[in-house]
Amino acid sequence: MESHPHVRVLRGKKIILGVTGGIAAYKAVTVASRLAQAGALVDVLMTEAAQKFVAPLTFSALTGRSVATDLWSLGNGQIMHVALAREVDLFLVAPATANTIAKLALGLADDPLSATALASRGPLLLAPAMETGMWLNPITQQHMQALIQRGAFTVGPMEGRLASGAMGIGRMAEPPQIIEMARKVLGRNGPLAGVHVVITAGGTQEPLDPVRFVSNRSTGKMGMALATSARDFGAEVSIVHSPLQVSVPFGVASVPVRTAAEMRAATFDLLPRTDVLIGAAAVADYRPATVADQKIKKKSGNLDIELVRNPDILGEVGAQRQQSGRPRVMVGFAAETEDLLANAKVKLESKRLDLILVNDVSAPHSGFGTETNQVTLLDKWGDVLPWPLLSKDEVADRLMVWVARRIQGKGLADLGA
Numbered sequence: 383m384e385s386h387p388h389v390r391v392l393r394g395k396k397i398i399l400g401v402t403g404g405i406a407a408y409k410a411v412t413v414a415s416r417l418a419q420a421g422a423l424v425d426v427l428m429t430e431a432a433q434k435f436v437a438p439l440t441f442s443a444l445t446g447r448s449v450a451t452d453l454w455s456l457g458n459g460q461i462m463h464v465a466l467a468r469e470v471d472l473f474l475v476a477p478a479t480a481n482t483i484a485k486l487a488l489g490l491a492d493d494p495l496s497a498t499a500l501a502s503r504g505p506l507l508l509a510p511a512m513e514t515g516m517w518l519n520p521i522t523q524q525h526m527q528a529l530i531q532r533g534a535f536t537v538g539p540m541e542g543r544l545a546s547g548a549m550g551i552g553r554m555a556e557p558p559q560i561i562e563m564a565r566k567v568l569g570r571n572g573p574l575a576g577v578h579v580v581i582t583a584g585g586t587q588e589p590l591d592p593v594r595f596v597s598n599r600s601t602g603k604m605g606m607a608l609a610t611s612a613r614d615f616g617a618e619v620s621i622v623h624s625p626l627q628v629s630v631p632f633g634v635a636s637v638p639v640r641t642a643a644e645m646r647a648a649t650f651d652l653l654p655r656t657d658v659l660i661g662a663a664a665v666a667d668y669r670p671a672t673v674a675d676q677k678i679k680k681k682s683g684n685l686d687i688e689l690v691r692n693p694d695i696l697g698e699v700g701a702q703r704q705q706s707g708r709p710r711v712m713v714g715f716a717a718e719t720e721d722l723l724a725n726a727k728v729k730l731e732s733k734r735l736d737l738i739l740v741n742d743v744s745a746p747h748s749g750f751g752t753e754t755n756q757v758t759l760l761d762k763w764g765d766v767l768p769w770p771l772l773s774k775d776e777v778a779d780r781l782m783v784w785v786a787r788r789i790q791g792k793g794l795a796d797l798g799a
């Protein structure tokens with residue numbers, strides 16, 4: 383399998399992580415570590431108060447880069463805040479105390495963090511953390527509004543236990559949320575900016591009675607990887623999903639459904655504003671003909687269940703594509719156990735898809751519940767492209783490259799991937 387430890391949107395990105403003096407500074411260690419592991423170049427700036435909570439050495443050991451702790455710190459012989467501010471993809475402040483937020487809003491520059499922020503042109507992402515009274519104080523709110531109006535992004539604060547032991551709003555967002563928001567900010571002008579991507583995901587549940595349903599082994603992992611990747615490429619993303627074993631990614635609109643009929647209705651509701659539709663759901667082909675009002679009691683002898691056909695969502699969307707012009711791009715998945723390519727080709731044509739990704743769900747490391755997928759791409763121009771065994775994240779990223787090119791009017795042949 384091709385290893386893929388890096389996150390595409392973070393790889394090689396220059397991120398300044400400003401750490402201020404709040405108890406949540408210890409969580410900034412996790413943020414720095416995860417960003418560095420994902421391939422970002424992380425330069426940490428610490429206020430004096432932050433150094434009371436965490437040692438600079440912790441950050442430099444995790445990022446492999448020097449940490450600026452005073453205004454006159456040198457990096458490569460240059461004054462660090464001047465050098466750093468020049469090229470920065472993201473300026474993240476986590477935790478952002480009320481004091482630092484006030485300085486940033488007013489343009490003060492008396493520590494390495496505020497001085498670099500003032501000199502930098504990169505997008506600012508703030509993860510505020512403070513006691514409830516400080517957060518709710520109108521002066522803090524005014525400073526936040528001023529920063530947001532000037533283009534700053536924010537994540538949190540959340541409700542929860544604060545440093546004082548009290549419960550309330552003011553707790554810093556958790557590191558995974560901060561990283562997800564950082565990805566969203568970094569991807570905002572990506573190749574799918576301004577494009578609405580709708581994804582169907584998960585296995586539909588077709589009720590038999592109030593406690594039982596017919597379903598399948600789909601976990602929704604592929605759909606979530608697709609949603610994350612589309613978001614990182616700058617798209618607006620909606621995911622129409624049945625109950626899942628994985629959570630919906632940050633910054634993605636969740637449209638929960640249960641049955642194929644509900645999934646169909648939700649997909650058609652979104653259709654007038656859908657640019658790209660990706661059908662990653664394992665839609666049950668059949669549903670019980672009747673749903674019992676009460677739990678079905680066991681009796682001696684067998685129980686026969688009559689099943690009726692469910693709507694083919696992509697098939698119906700495909701049938702009206704020519705009239706409505708929506709979606710501009712439509713992608714399906716085919717889970718097969720035999721005659722992979724021949725079966726996939728029939729689906730590509732009958733559902734009027736642009737592209738179908740076919741995988742052999744009986745092969746090891748591919749299909750339901752696995753972390754990886756081995757897919758072959760077939761497009762409507764007759765191109766066939768087998769991909770190696772890849773993580774689902776990498777499959778999603780490669781598909782988004784194809785979708786972005788398709789939006790620009792190019793086919794698989796141009797992809798060379």
Ligand code: C5P
Nearest residue numbers: 661662663665693694695696714715716
């Ligand atoms: O026909 P089959 O189920 O193999 O087709 C798979 C593709 O069609 C997937 O993209 C799936 O999400 C979509 N599909 C659908 N509605 C169905 C069945 C499949 O949208 N009822």
